[in-house]
Amino acid sequence: MLKDIMNKTGNLIVLSGPSGVGKGTIGARLLEKHDDLCFSVSATTREMREGEQEGVNYYYKTVAEFNSMIENNEFLEYMQVFGKNYYGTPRAFVVERLSRGMSVLLDIDVQGAKVVKANYPEAVMIFIAPPSLSELRRRLVGRGTDSEEAVERRFAQAKTELAMVNEYDYVVVNDDLDAAVEDVECILRASRLAGTNYKNELFEILNGEEA
Amino acid sequence: MLKDIMNKTGNLIVLSGPSGVGKGTIGARLLEKHDDLCFSVSATTREMREGEQEGVNYYYKTVAEFNSMIENNEFLEYMQVFGKNYYGTPRAFVVERLSRGMSVLLDIDVQGAKVVKANYPEAVMIFIAPPSLSELRRRLVGRGTDSEEAVERRFAQAKTELAMVNEYDYVVVNDDLDAAVEDVECILRASRLAGTNYKNELFEILNGEEA
Numbered sequence: 001m002l003k004d005i006m007n008k009t010g011n012l013i014v015l016s017g018p019s020g021v022g023k024g025t026i027g028a029r030l031l032e033k034h035d036d037l038c039f040s041v042s043a044t045t046r047e048m049r050e051g052e053q054e055g056v057n058y059y060y061k062t063v064a065e066f067n068s069m070i071e072n073n074e075f076l077e078y079m080q081v082f083g084k085n086y087y088g089t090p091r092a093f094v095v096e097r098l099s100r101g102m103s104v105l106l107d108i109d110v111q112g113a114k115v116v117k118a119n120y121p122e123a124v125m126i127f128i129a130p131p132s133l134s135e136l137r138r139r140l141v142g143r144g145t146d147s148e149e150a151v152e153r154r155f156a157q158a159k160t161e162l163a164m165v166n167e168y169d170y171v172v173v174n175d176d177l178d179a180a181v182e183d184v185e186c187i188l189r190a191s192r193l194a195g196t197n198y199k200n201e202l203f204e205i206l207n208g209e210e211a
Numbered sequence: 212m213l214k215d216i217m218n219k220t221g222n223l224i225v226l227s228g229p230s231g232v233g234k235g236t237i238g239a240r241l242l243e244k245h246d247d248l249c250f251s252v253s254a255t256t257r258e259m260r261e262g263e264q265e266g267v268n269y270y271y272k273t274v275a276e277f278n279s280m281i282e283n284n285e286f287l288e289y290m291q292v293f294g295k296n297y298y299g300t301p302r303a304f305v306v307e308r309l310s311r312g313m314s315v316l317l318d319i320d321v322q323g324a325k326v327v328k329a330n331y332p333e334a335v336m337i338f339i340a341p342p343s344l345s346e347l348r349r350r351l352v353g354r355g356t357d358s359e360e361a362v363e364r365r366f367a368q369a370k371t372e373l374a375m376v377n378e379y380d381y382v383v384v385n386d387d388l389d390a391a392v393e394d395v396e397c398i399l400r401a402s403r404l405a406g407t408n409y410k411n412e413l414f415e416i417l418n419g420e421e422a
Contacts, residue, residue, distance in 0.1 A: 170404040183404055190401035193381040193394055 010036065010103035011191045012094055012120055015184070016113035017128035018158030020140045022174045026128060027107045029181045030188075037188070040106045041093055043069065043078075046085040059090065077108070077115035089116065103188060110161040117167070124191045126184060127168035131175035133159070221247065221314035222402045223305055223331055226395070227324035228339035229369030231351045233385045237339060238318045240392045241399075248399070251317045252304055254280065254289075257296040270301065288319070288326035300327065314399060321372040328378070335402045337395060338379035342386035344370070 015023045031037055043059040045066050054060055061069070066086045069075060078088030089106060097104045106116060106123075117123050130136035136158055140151045165171060170187050174180040226234045242248055254270040256277050265271055272280070277297045280286060289299030300317060308315050317327060317334075328334050341347035347369055351362045376382055381398050385391040 170401065172404055183400065186397040186400040187404060189394065189397040190381065193383055193398060 008101050010098045010101055011188070012098065012104050012106065012116075012123040013037075013184075013188060013191070014106045014108060014113050014116055014123050014125050015128060016108055016110050016126070016168070018110070018130070018136065018161045019154050020136055020143065020158070021128045021130050022139075022177065022180070023107055023128045025177065026172075026174065026180055026184060027105050029177070030105065030184060033181075033185075034103075034188070036101065037103050037105055038097055040089050040104050043075075043088045043090050044085060046087075059093075061086075076106075076119045077112045079112065091119070094120070103191075110164045114164070114167065124170070124187065125168040126170045126172055126187060127165050128180070129162065129165065129171055129173050130158075131173055133162075135175070219312055221309045221312055222399070223309065223315050223317065223327075223334040224248075224395075224399060224402070225317045225319060225324050225327055225334050225336050226339060227319055227321050227337070227379070229321070229341070229347065229372045230365050231347055231354065231369070232339045232341050233350075233388065233391070234318050234339045236388065237383075237385065237391055237395060238316050240388070241316065241395060244392075244396075245314075245399070247312065248314050248316055249308055251300055251315050253298050254286075254301050255296060255298045257298075270304075272297075287317075287330045288323045290323065302330070305331070314402075321375045325375070325378065335381070335398065336379040337381045337383055337398060338376050339391070340373065340376065340382055340384050341369075342384055344373075346386070 015027055017023050027039065031039060041055060041057075041059060043061050043066065045061055045063050046058075048054070048058075048060050052058065063086070066078075066088065069088065069090070070078060074091055075088040076091050076094060078086060080086050089108075089112075094104050094106075106113075108116065110127075113125065117125055130139070137151070137155050140146065140154050140158075146154065170183075172180050172183045172187075226238050228234050238250065242250060252266060252268070252270060254272050254277065256272055256274050257269075259265070259269075259271050263269065274297070277289075277299070280299070280301070281289060285302055286299040287302050287305060289297060291297050300319075300323075305315050305317075317324075319327065321338075324336065328336055341350070348362070348366050351357065351365050351369075357365065383391050383394045383398075
């Protein structure tokens with residue numbers, strides 16, 4: 001009976017860290033393995049592409065709709081990319097999934113993560129760190145998708161982002177993917193056991209019930 | 212390299228909960244499985260019994276020595292049992308093991324746990340809860356070691372102790388021993404990843420190191 005209560009509400013799990021650190025890969029692995037976990041679906045003003053679906057890939061909004069959502073404080077965070085399209089994390093989606101006992105995973109950069117935490121203090125903040133700076137540079141180069149200049153820009157940004165490690169609840173070093181996934185799985189499980197949201201209910205039941 | 216830092220300091224893990232809930236059994240299982248975990252060794256004024264060893268079962272102290280330790284604030288908590296013998300958790304033992312990267316397990320009642328948390332705020336507080344009150348009563352009766360009156364006294368005390376669940380970081384429901392042990396293992400692993408003690412060092416290394 002107590003366990004039902006403890007599993008009733010999920011957690012918002014923020015996976016963040018510098019570009020190239022592997023947080024997307026870790027998130028995808030977790031989703032394959034855990035039915036009670038889902039990715040947050042963002043809202044965007046960019047056009048729907050072929051094969052995409054409303055509410056699956058994104059919630060597609062006009063700029064007016066998006067601005068209205070901003071005004072109504074409906075985002076946990078949002079940003080405008082390249083001065084053009086807006087992207088945001090709708091609070092309603094997250095809250096609805098959590099209330100169904102799901103945990104929601106947010107794969108987001110450190111700036112966005114900071115805003116999410118400010119808007120949703122119960123968020124479980126996980127910082128994915130590289131084993132070392134030299135390894136991070138190697139990975140950025142290894143992608144082969146960026147120019148040397150772009151790699152250096154990303155690398156400089158990564159160093160700034162690493163300075164925000166103190167604002168996180170957990171640090172997972174991604175030097176071995178399997179171990180990093182297991183680390184995050186343990187954090188997910190521990191976070192359910194830490195759920196401050198059910199403790200009052202637990203207390204009431206333990207006090208009310210008779211043997 | 213980062214992982215070395217993260218494993219450098221252990222955590223003080225407080226396992227508490229009402230009598231009969233199985234915290235001793237959970238603790239013993241954990242110790243069998245994890246080399247980097249040890250039980251706290253208490254100090255006591257009671258006499259050494261045959262087969263016991265100084266520093267293994269207890270640190271044996273005279274009443275004068277024990278009182279001097281109390282005055283010097285050398286205990287994380289202490290108590291006098293049946294108005295006679297003193298028992299206490301020496302801070303020095305815990306700090307020494309933590310500094311060697313071990314985590315230290317404290318199996319303690321909820322009153323003692325509260326004092327430990329006050330004296331060592333970084334302690335990871337785990338409350339072991341019964342699946343229900345009726346199950347707890349069944350377990351207390353099932354022991355067969357206590358009179359009906361003693362069972363009722365323990366049961367009444369357990370209800371009071373359950374009211375303190377809100378002061379804990381984690382709640383583990385012990386309805387299946389294997390699952391409860393796994394829950395605590397996840398909390399141990401997550402607590403290492405949460406180590407606030409290494410974050411500044413991590414930051415310095417990531418900032419100082421060059422690719």
